[in-house]
Amino acid sequence: MxxxxxxxxxxxxxxxxxxxxxxxxxxxxxxxxxxxxxxxxxxxxxxxxxxxxxxxxxxxxxxxxxxxxxxxxxTEYEILRDGWVPRQLRRGIDALENMPVKEFDEAFREYYHALINPAKAKEEYGITEGEVEFSGEPQIVLIMKGFCINEQNEVVNVLPDLYLYYSNEHVNETYTTGHAASCSTDTTQITPMIPPFKEPPADFVYPEDFRGFLIHNIICQIRDVYRNMGEKAPEQYDIDGYGKPKGNFDRDEYLP
Structure with a gap:
């Protein structure tokens, strides 16, 4: 366009x-x-x-x-949220790449375990049959974990709670639980948003492979920002994988 x-x-x-x-x-x-x-x-x-x-x-x-x-x-106006601005998402990638391994592990270990063991996450967050808004067994469909970066592209805060989306095959709506915290106004919020792992590869090594997994998701989010406005993403971002959960595009087009 x-x-x-x-x-x-x-x-x-x-x-x-x-x-x-x-x-x-x-x-x-x-x-x-x-x-x-x-x-x-x-x-x-x-x-x-x-x-x-x-x-x-x-x-x-x-x-x-x-x-x-x-x-x-x-213009000088801030119209969009950080998660819909490719330049800001790119800064989030830089911040993750430069984050020391120990700090990354401490910040994202809970997120990793929730993605590889969604059954335990369901129990911890009360997403159980009889406790949710619909009948039947609920399933977690997406887990989000935000972090905050400063002007030097350094991770200065990781939001404490996960934010989970859940549903099942018999309902058309998606429900949420968790605390939707946000970063302070002097920082930029970046939020990986990933479905639970079906099965991690046998050679998957935490934390470094998980760092790469989060970066891959943010790259796909950049791709989806362009797709959301009817444009093809630059080549370096036009890859397969899960990005934004919804938008003005066919979400399944790039899924493996």
């Missing part, structure tokens, strides 16, 4: 986006009020989302994401 800032007035940023079909969109973003829905004007697709095809709806959402990305990167 092609995007450009066409003006800023009264805390409103105007962005023009041309979608892959050559259609022109105008998106206006209110940078002072996060609760205000972006104005999205176009003349190519039905105005009512219920009347659009799945592909038309996906393009509309991708255009909106591309407009917000343009506003974030081309």
């Amino acid at each position: 092609k995007a450009k800032i066409i003006g800023t007035e009264d805390d409103i940023i105007g962005v023009q986006v041309i979608d892959p079909r050559g259609n022109v969109h105008l998106v206006e973003i209110d940078v002072e009020n996060e609760d205000t829905e972006d104005l999205h004007a176009q003349e190519s697709y039905p105005l009512d989302s219920s009347e659009r095809t799945d592909e038309q709806e996906r393009i509309m959402n991708q255009v909106a994401a591309r407009a917000r990305f343009e506003a974030h990167t081309q």
